[in-house]
Amino acid sequence: xxxGLVAQTFINGxxxxxxxxxxxxxxxLTFGVMKILNVAHGEFLMIGGxxxxxxxxxxxxxxxxxxxxxAIALFLFGAVFYKILFSGLVKFHEEIKMKNxxxxxxxxxxxxxxxxxxxxxxxxxGITPFYSGGSFPILGVRIGYVxxxxxxxxxxxxLALHLLLTKTYFGKSVRATSENYKAAKLVGINVNxxxxxxxxxxxxxxxxxxxxxxxxxxxxxxxxxAWTIKALIVVVLAGIGSVGGAFFAGILLGVIExxxxxxxxxxxxxxxxxxxxxxxxxxxxxxxGKA
Amino acid sequence: MNNWKQFSINGGILVLLILVPLITxxxxxxxxxxxxxxxxxxxxxWNIIGGYTGQINLGHAAFxxxxxxxxxxxxxxxxxxxxxxxxGGGLASMIFALAIGVLVFRLKGIYFIIGTLVLAxxxxxxxxxxLPEADVMPMKLLxxxxxxxxxxxxxxxAVITVAVVYWISRSRLGLGLxxxxxxxxxxxxxxxxxxxxxxxxxxxxxxxxGLTGGIYAYYSAAFRAGGLFEPVWTFxxxxxxFVGGVGTIAGPIIGSVFFVLLKxxxxxxxxxxxxVAVFGVLFIIVVxxxxxxxIELMTKFRKRTSAGDQ
Numbered sequence: 001x002x003x004g005l006v007a008q009t010f011i012n013g014x015x016x017x018x019x020x021x022x023x024x025x026x027x028x029l030t031f032g033v034m035k036i037l038n039v040a041h042g043e044f045l046m047i048g049g050x051x052x053x054x055x056x057x058x059x060x061x062x063x064x065x066x067x068x069x070x071a072i073a074l075f076l077f078g079a080v081f082y083k084i085l086f087s088g089l090v091k092f093h094e095e096i097k098m099k100n101x102x103x104x105x106x107x108x109x110x111x112x113x114x115x116x117x118x119x120x121x122x123x124x125x126g127i128t129p130f131y132s133g134g135s136f137p138i139l140g141v142r143i144g145y146v147x148x149x150x151x152x153x154x155x156x157x158x159l160a161l162h163l164l165l166t167k168t169y170f171g172k173s174v175r176a177t178s179e180n181y182k183a184a185k186l187v188g189i190n191v192n193x194x195x196x197x198x199x200x201x202x203x204x205x206x207x208x209x210x211x212x213x214x215x216x217x218x219x220x221x222x223x224x225x226a227w228t229i230k231a232l233i234v235v236v237l238a239g240i241g242s243v244g245g246a247f248f249a250g251i252l253l254g255v256i257e258x259x260x261x262x263x264x265x266x267x268x269x270x271x272x273x274x275x276x277x278x279x280x281x282x283x284x285x286x287x288x289g290k291a
Numbered sequence: 292m293n294n295w296k297q298f299s300i301n302g303g304i305l306v307l308l309i310l311v312p313l314i315t316x317x318x319x320x321x322x323x324x325x326x327x328x329x330x331x332x333x334x335x336x337w338n339i340i341g342g343y344t345g346q347i348n349l350g351h352a353a354f355x356x357x358x359x360x361x362x363x364x365x366x367x368x369x370x371x372x373x374x375x376x377x378x379g380g381g382l383a384s385m386i387f388a389l390a391i392g393v394l395v396f397r398l399k400g401i402y403f404i405i406g407t408l409v410l411a412x413x414x415x416x417x418x419x420x421x422l423p424e425a426d427v428m429p430m431k432l433l434x435x436x437x438x439x440x441x442x443x444x445x446x447x448x449a450v451i452t453v454a455v456v457y458w459i460s461r462s463r464l465g466l467g468l469x470x471x472x473x474x475x476x477x478x479x480x481x482x483x484x485x486x487x488x489x490x491x492x493x494x495x496x497x498x499x500x501g502l503t504g505g506i507y508a509y510y511s512a513a514f515r516a517g518g519l520f521e522p523v524w525t526f527x528x529x530x531x532x533f534v535g536g537v538g539t540i541a542g543p544i545i546g547s548v549f550f551v552l553l554k555x556x557x558x559x560x561x562x563x564x565x566x567v568a569v570f571g572v573l574f575i576i577v578v579x580x581x582x583x584x585x586i587e588l589m590t591k592f593r594k595r596t597s598a599g600d601q
Contacts, residue, residue, distance in 0.1 A: 037405070085575065095400060098400060099401060099404075102404060103347070104575050107578065108575070110530065110568065110574065111568045111571035111572060114564050114567055114568035114571075118565070229409060232405055232409070267420065269416055270412075270416045273413045273416075277409055277413075280402055280406055281394055281406075282397075
C-alpha cells in the first residue's frame with residue numbers, strides 16, 4: 001500500500017516533470033545560445049495550446065497529430081517576432097542586449113494575454129480526446145494514456161533536439177555561436193541566421209509544450225507568466241544555458257512538486273520558487289554545474 | 292525667471308487639485324483623479340529604484356501589498372488612527388526590504404529582474420493561501436463612505452513621492468544612484484559605495500510603495516489579500532514609468548495621466564484590459580527607439596517648433 005503510494009507519486013512527478021523539461025528546454029536554448037531571456041516563453045506556450053485547441057475543435061485534428069502543425073506555426077511566429085523586435089538588439093554589448101531583449105519580451109508578455117482574451121475569451125480551454133480519461137495498471141501503479149503520451153513526446157522531442165545540436169552542421173554552428181559569437185563569425189558561420197533559427201526553434205518548443213499543457217491541464221489567456229516562471233525554475237536548477245540538463249531538472253522539479261504536494265499542499269508552487277531564488281543567490285551555476 | 296515660472300505652474304496645479312472636491316462632487320471625475328494620483332505615487336516610487344538606480348525591480352507589488360495589508364490591519368483590525376496606519380504600512384514594507392535587501396542585491400542585471408518577480412509571486416501565493424477570505428470594510432464605515440478623504444490622502448502621498456524624487460534627483464544620493472545605473476563597476480571604482488546606495492534607494496522606494504498601499508487600504512471596500520500582490524501592480528508602474536520617461540520626475544506623472552485617460556477612453560469602445568496591450572506596444576517602442584519616453588518626444592517637438600519660430 002505504502003509502496004503503491006510512493007511509486008504513484010513518483011510516476012506522476014516524472015510524467016509532469018518531463019513536460020516541465022520540454023517547457024524549459026526552449027527557454028534554455030535561446031538563453032544559452034543568444035543570451036536572450038525570453039520571458040514571453042510562456043506566452044508562446046499559451047498560443048501553441050490555443051492553436052491545438054483550434055485544430056481540435058474546428059478541424060477535428062487530434063492534438064498529438066497536430067503537434068507538427070503547431071511546431072511549424074510557432075516556428076514562423078517566433079521568426080517574425082525575432083525579425084521585427086529582437087534582431088536589432090543582438091548587436092549591442094552583452095549586458096545591454098540581455099536587459100533590453102528581456103524588456104521587449106516583457107512587453108510582449110503584457111500584450112499577448114490581452115489579445116488572447118480578445119480572440120478566445122477568458123474561458124478555460126482544454127482538449128479531451130476519446131482516450132483522455134483512460135489509464136492502465138503496471139505493478140499497482142496507474143498510468144494515464146495522456147500523461148504517458150506527454151512523456152513520450154517530451155522524450156522524443158528532446159532527443160531530436162539533442163541530435164540536432166550534436167550531429168548536424170546547424171547544431172555545430174549553434175554551439176559555436178553560443179561559445180564565442182565573434183569567433184563564430186570569423187570562421188564564416190552565418191550568425192544572424194543561426195540566431196533567427198535558434199529563437200524560432202525556442203518558440204516552436206514552447207508551442208509543443210503548449211499542446212501538452214492543453215491536453216493535461218487547460219489554457220487561459222493569463223497563464224503565460226506562470227509557465228515562464230516554471231521554465232525559469234527548471235533552467236536555473238539545471239544551470240543556466242544547459243539544454244541537456246534542463247530535461248533532468250524538469251523531472252527533478254516534477255518529482256519534488258508531487259512529493260511535496262502531499263506534505264505542503266498549496267505551498268508547493270511557492271516551494272519551487274523559493275528553491276529558484278536560493279539557487280540564483282547562492283549557486284548561480286545550477287545544482288549540477290561547476291563553479 | 293524660468294524656475295519661478297515652473298514653480299508657479301506647479302503651485303497652481305497643486306492648488307487646483309486641492310480645490311477640485313469643492314468645485315465638483317462628480318464621483319467619476321474624483322475617481323479618475325484619485326486613480327491618476329495613485330498611479331503617480333506607485334510609478335514614482337518605482338522610478339527611484341528602476342529609473343534612477345537602473346535596477347528593474349519586477350517585485351514592486353510585494354511592497355505595495357505589504358504596505359496595504361499592514362495599513363488595513365492597523366487601521367481596521369487594531370483600530371488605530373488612519374495616519375498611523377498609513378505610516379505603519381510604509382514602515383512595514385521598508386522593514387521587509389531591509390530584511391531581504393542584502394540577499395536580493397546578490398542578484399545583478401537580469402537575474403535581479405526575474406528574482407524580484409519571483410519573490411513577489413511567492414508572497415502572492417502565500418497570502419492567497421493564508422488569508423483566503425475577502426477583507427471587507429465594516430458596514431458602519433461603508434455607510435459613511437466618501438471619496439473625498441480618499442482623494443486627499445492620494446493627493447498627499449503623490450505629492451510626498453514626487454517631492455522625494457525631486458529631492459533625490461538633485462542630491463548627492465541621486466548622482467550616486469545614476470552613476471550605478473550608467474556603469475556599476477565604474478561607480479564602484481570611483482568611490483561610490485554601490486551596495487549601500489542601492490540598499491538606500493531600495494528602502495526609500497519600498498517605503499513609498501508601502502505608503503501607496505496605505506491609500507488602497509483606505510480606499511478599497513473589499514479585497515483579497517493575495518490580490519494586493521498581483522503582478523499587475525508592478526507592471527502598471529513599470530510601463531507608466533517607461534512610457535512617460537524613465538529616470539525623470541515629469542515622466543511618471545505624464546505617464547500616469549496618459550494611462551488613466553487611455554483606460555477610460557478605450558473602455559468605452561473595447562473590452563477591458565486593452566489599454567494594457569496599447570501600453571505594452573508603447574513600452575516596446577520606447578525600449579527599442581525612444582529610451583526617453585514621452586518626455587523625450589515632447590522636448591524634441593518643442594525644440595523643433597521653437598527652432599521654426601526663429
